[in-house]
Amino acid sequence: MPDDVRDTSPDFDEIDYTELSDFFDRKGAVELISLLNSEGYRFDEIDDLLDVSRGYLNDRRDEAVHLGLIVPDQAYRDDTLRRVWTLTALGHYIRQRMRHLGLTESHERLVNARREYTDRKEEFLEWVDDPDEIQEYTERMWKDHRPHPSELPEEMKDVFRRIDEDQF
Known part of the structure; x- marks a missing residue:
């Protein structure tokens, strides 16, 4: 060898x-x-x-x-x-x-x-560091009538209500 x-x-x-x-x-x-x-x-x-x-x-x-x-x-x-x-x-x-x-x-x-x-994550952190990007994105969401995350359909609200009421 x-x-x-x-x-x-x-x-x-x-x-x-x-x-x-x-x-x-x-x-x-x-x-x-x-x-x-x-x-x-x-x-x-x-x-x-x-x-x-x-x-x-x-x-x-x-x-x-x-x-x-x-x-x-x-x-x-x-x-x-x-x-x-x-x-x-x-x-x-x-x-x-x-x-x-x-x-x-x-x-x-x-x-x-x-x-x-x-x-x-790096891409997101760059995005979130730019106030103009955040505002532009938010305005687009409003313009497209996308619901706010808290605006859930009634059946989903009911599911979460039952989970919250459930005593473990």
Whole structure:
């Protein structure tokens, strides 16, 4: 094997399966392994994509290295050689099982939903920061005779009245 290619094949006799199982019970572990791939991610990229605190990510990264799931590697990013975190062979096998269970796809949808939410929230915050936009929107709503949110049809008012009167 060439000197620059790391052998990350698992030694199954050396794996602490209890520790491995415990690792995946911790916050951020499943998300970290689900995210990583053969190209690797910089730590800041991981931090941006996962909804896990930086402290937890640091802990999970260190634990995943100790368990032989991930290794530091190098990749070109922005025309510069950068440190990235990538899966070992064992990490790939485990991620493959996650993929077969649909977990990685679900995680990708979750990451994309967070991105979409962030983008839409930023757009809304820009809108709400402009008094002219608010006034223009409100005037359009009045012009189109759209009811105020409190102007509900009678049957809806009755539903809410029953909910309010219901003593739990």
